[in-house]
Amino acid sequence: MTTLDPPFAAPSLLDHVRPQALSLPESGIVEVMNYGRQREGMIPLWAGEGDLPTPAFIAEAATRSLAAGETFYTWQRGIPELRAAIARYMAGLYGVSEDPERYFVTGSGMQAIQIALALTLSAEEEIIIPSPAWPNAAAAAEVIGARPVYVPLAFDEARGFWIDLDRLESAVSPRTRVIFINTPANPTGFVASREALAGVLDIARRHGLWIVADEIYGRFYYEAGEGGRAPSFHDIMEQEDRILFVQTFSKNWAMTGWRLGWIESHPLLGDVLENLIQYSTSGVAAFMQRAGIVALERGESFVAHQIERARRGRDIVADGLATSNRVRFARPPGAFYMFFGVEGERDMRALALKLVDEARIGLAPGTAFGPGGESYIRMCFARGEAQMSEATNRLVDWLKR
Amino acid sequence: MTTLDPPFAAPSLLDHVRPQALSLPESGIVEVMNYGRQREGMIPLWAGEGDLPTPAFIAEAATRSLAAGETFYTWQRGIPELRAAIARYMAGLYGVSEDPERYFVTGSGMQAIQIALALTLSAEEEIIIPSPAWPNAAAAAEVIGARPVYVPLAFDEARGFWIDLDRLESAVSPRTRVIFINTPANPTGFVASREALAGVLDIARRHGLWIVADEIYGRFYYEAGEGGRAPSFHDIMEQEDRILFVQTFSKNWAMTGWRLGWIESHPLLGDVLENLIQYSTSGVAAFMQRAGIVALERGESFVAHQIERARRGRDIVADGLATSNRVRFARPPGAFYMFFGVEGERDMRALALKLVDEARIGLAPGTAFGPGGESYIRMCFARGEAQMSEATNRLVDWLKR
Numbered sequence: 081m082t083t084l085d086p087p088f089a090a091p092s093l094l095d096h097v098r099p100q101a102l103s104l105p106e107s108g109i110v111e112v113m114n115y116g117r118q119r120e121g122m123i124p125l126w127a128g129e130g131d132l133p134t135p136a137f138i139a140e141a142a143t144r145s146l147a148a149g150e151t152f153y154t155w156q157r158g159i160p161e162l163r164a165a166i167a168r169y170m171a172g173l174y175g176v177s178e179d180p181e182r183y184f185v186t187g188s189g190m191q192a193i194q195i196a197l198a199l200t201l202s203a204e205e206e207i208i209i210p211s212p213a214w215p216n217a218a219a220a221a222e223v224i225g226a227r228p229v230y231v232p233l234a235f236d237e238a239r240g241f242w243i244d245l246d247r248l249e250s251a252v253s254p255r256t257r258v259i260f261i262n263t264p265a266n267p268t269g270f271v272a273s274r275e276a277l278a279g280v281l282d283i284a285r286r287h288g289l290w291i292v293a294d295e296i297y298g299r300f301y302y303e304a305g306e307g308g309r310a311p312s313f314h315d316i317m318e319q320e321d322r323i324l325f326v327q328t329f330s331k332n333w334a335m336t337g338w339r340l341g342w343i344e345s346h347p348l349l350g351d352v353l354e355n356l357i358q359y360s361t362s363g364v365a366a367f368m369q370r371a372g373i374v375a376l377e378r379g380e381s382f383v384a385h386q387i388e389r390a391r392r393g394r395d396i397v398a399d400g401l402a403t404s405n406r407v408r409f410a411r412p413p414g415a416f417y418m419f420f421g422v423e424g425e426r427d428m429r430a431l432a433l434k435l436v437d438e439a440r441i442g443l444a445p446g447t448a449f450g451p452g453g454e455s456y457i458r459m460c461f462a463r464g465e466a467q468m469s470e471a472t473n474r475l476v477d478w479l480k481r
Numbered sequence: 482m483t484t485l486d487p488p489f490a491a492p493s494l495l496d497h498v499r500p501q502a503l504s505l506p507e508s509g510i511v512e513v514m515n516y517g518r519q520r521e522g523m524i525p526l527w528a529g530e531g532d533l534p535t536p537a538f539i540a541e542a543a544t545r546s547l548a549a550g551e552t553f554y555t556w557q558r559g560i561p562e563l564r565a566a567i568a569r570y571m572a573g574l575y576g577v578s579e580d581p582e583r584y585f586v587t588g589s590g591m592q593a594i595q596i597a598l599a600l601t602l603s604a605e606e607e608i609i610i611p612s613p614a615w616p617n618a619a620a621a622a623e624v625i626g627a628r629p630v631y632v633p634l635a636f637d638e639a640r641g642f643w644i645d646l647d648r649l650e651s652a653v654s655p656r657t658r659v660i661f662i663n664t665p666a667n668p669t670g671f672v673a674s675r676e677a678l679a680g681v682l683d684i685a686r687r688h689g690l691w692i693v694a695d696e697i698y699g700r701f702y703y704e705a706g707e708g709g710r711a712p713s714f715h716d717i718m719e720q721e722d723r724i725l726f727v728q729t730f731s732k733n734w735a736m737t738g739w740r741l742g743w744i745e746s747h748p749l750l751g752d753v754l755e756n757l758i759q760y761s762t763s764g765v766a767a768f769m770q771r772a773g774i775v776a777l778e779r780g781e782s783f784v785a786h787q788i789e790r791a792r793r794g795r796d797i798v799a800d801g802l803a804t805s806n807r808v809r810f811a812r813p814p815g816a817f818y819m820f821f822g823v824e825g826e827r828d829m830r831a832l833a834l835k836l837v838d839e840a841r842i843g844l845a846p847g848t849a850f851g852p853g854g855e856s857y858i859r860m861c862f863a864r865g866e867a868q869m870s871e872a873t874n875r876l877v878d879w880l881k882r
Contacts, residue, residue, distance in 0.1 A: 337766050360761070
């Protein structure tokens with residue numbers, strides 16, 4: 081291989097990249113992570129993950145499968161045992177009928193979203209996304225050449241964030257195909273009430289739209305009722321409603337690094353989903369899936385522990401921030417992020433980089449979360465008491481400087 | 482959740498699936514696999530994988546990483562140690578300069594293709610694919626809404642399959658963006674000569690096209706020369722040529738079930754590739770990548786063993802088929818498939834299903850491999866002598882009935 085002068089090579093290569101790929105935003109979270117990842121003594125609260133590794137009893141299921149030689153191609157939809165385990169878990173949690181044919185294993189919740197969009201959305205069409213929002217769903221739509229249409233969540237300090245159904249409906253255009261609903265929500269902690277979900281479903285039905293439902297934080301819900309989980313489209317939907325659920329093992333079972341999730345859909349879409357899986361990653365390692373089974377079947381006390389920890393983390397951060405008169409926030413009812421504004425700070429990307437340098441805490445700038453997020457910064461509180469207290473102290477001390 | 486009558490629900494749901502997703506072909510390979518997968522005594526030669534599980538020394542690297550708690554989010558481009566190991570491996574094999582910034586870890590070779598196409602190809606544009614071909618590249622283009630344009634490989638029994646450059650160039654249209662070249666090729670065993678590759682590159686340069694180079698079978702090359710591997714675009718390209726290489730750990734290291742691969746590109750495309758990875762699966766488990774490092778660094782004798790086994794498999798099958806006067810084939814110079822026609826059999830999908838039932842061997846119908854494949858059937862020969870002999874005997878006996 082020989083080399084031409086880079087000044088000549090450079091423009092030519094990038095000029096030929098598909099415009100939709102070239103214009104994709106760098107993840108504003110990853111930017112800060114890459115900036116601070118290797119600093120001494122950092123408390124990293126930028127990503128949506130805790131500090132606990134995957135429990136050994138889950139990891140060991142993968143190890144046993146590997147040792148047994150489960151290293152060959154497997155079912156594109158997921159191994160039958162995992163699909164059955166997901167069906168039992170979902171029936172227990174949501175009271176839905178136990179049907180393994182509704183579940184399709186994917187290589188992460190992110191891939192579940194990608195595939196859900198590939199099933200529903202073409203170039204030039206639109207997806208409605210309440211915002212601020214985790215940016216990756218919008219970006220996945222942009223890869224397709226589709227257009228995210230953001231609908232700002234309403235906010236007041238008493239109620240926190242909430243969804244304005246009139247505003248949502250007024251965003252529907254002839255090109256709209258999908259409404260993306262994340263509840264409990266990243267980064268805002270917003271949790272849709274059953275009534276709000278019914279309102280969204282009504283809009284989707286009247287306009288003939290799909291709903292892609294991201295309820296991955298459904299267990300991280302700090303209000304009473306609903307059997308220990310947040311309200312869900314499962315509570316109100318009919319079987320033939322056009323709802324695709326995207327899910328992940330990442331949050332409940334501390335498996336962020338695994339890249340393991342699932343799609344839930346009407347079984348009629350099974351052949352289409354199998355094809356979309358086949359033509360994107362061709363399935364998920366069987367030994368990973370064995371770990372998923374054990375997580376679902378034996379992970380409940382770990383999940384309960386994680387939720388309790390997050391609740392304490394939330395309260396530590398909220399109590400700490402309340403001692404500063406520079407912070408604007410509401411105690412989030414769900415998910416595991418504090419999303420707050422800081423008086424006197426307008427450039428949140430710059431603030432995140434400063435907090436890495438000066439307070440040794442890693443937060444994610446609200447600019448990473450689309451329209452409405454610009455004046456906020458996100459702090460993940462899915463960590464143990466000691467770290468959350470230390471991080472809160474560092475933050476509050478820095479704010480008081 | 483309540484249920485409406487399926488006869489009413491069914492059309493409504495499928496009617497709202499994106500047409501490009503709905504029209505995707507079922508993999509003709511998966512169809513036969515699903516048909517025969519659980520039969521007693523089958524010799525499964527339908528998929529592109531051997532019978533050896535991943536070597537223990539590779540799997541154990543994943544196990545050690547898991548036990549050490551490497552279960553968190555990691556670098557979207559791949560962990561630096563794996564990118565460095567790939568760079569060393571590629572420098573050794575192809576004599577290219579050792580540059581980790583050229584390599585991007587993906588969740589399978591399939592995902593590498595998906596991402597390469599997302600970088601280069603939009604809806605309504607065209608990708609040229611010599612055919613018969615492994616179907617998944619074309620299908621991945623169809624998911625995007627792009628159009629595969631097939632160019633038939635030429636064939637004669639003396640020479641086997643070969644690429645007709647005039648025919649290739651005449652397929653270029655104003656909408657063409659990509660030429661997809663798989664060499665050594667699945668399913669045909671075709672291997673492009675250095676001169677043929679230079680011809681393809683010349684066409685790509687003159688028309689301003691990308692090449693997506695799938696050289697995953699590069700080690701499975703049974704002719705002398707080129708340092709134990711097939712001719713490669715690496716041998717002739719300039720650094721600024723618009724070539725994206727897609728690669729996988731599947732074949733060389735018996736890791737088909739892992740879903741681990743990489744993209745090789747000019748480092749200038751690094752940010753774009755990182756984004757495309759972020760917004761499709763958000764990276765690959767670090768513990769998987771540890772296994773990849775060990776495969777690259779300590780896997781050479783295993784690779785040599787696999788290649789030698791495949792060569793013997795090829796000769797067993799070819800010698801066996803030569804005893805039947807009903808078979809049309811050439812001894813393939815590369816990859817690990819015998820792609821042959823059978824006199825008197827016109828429906829190759831039906832033949833594949835019959836061979837499951839009546840000969841207990843699993844082959845893949847040529848109909849799965851696009852235009853030009855209809856009168857062929859594919860037999861993978863990446864297995865040990867005993868199984869390949871038994872499978873060949875079953876086939877030849879069945880042919881003589």
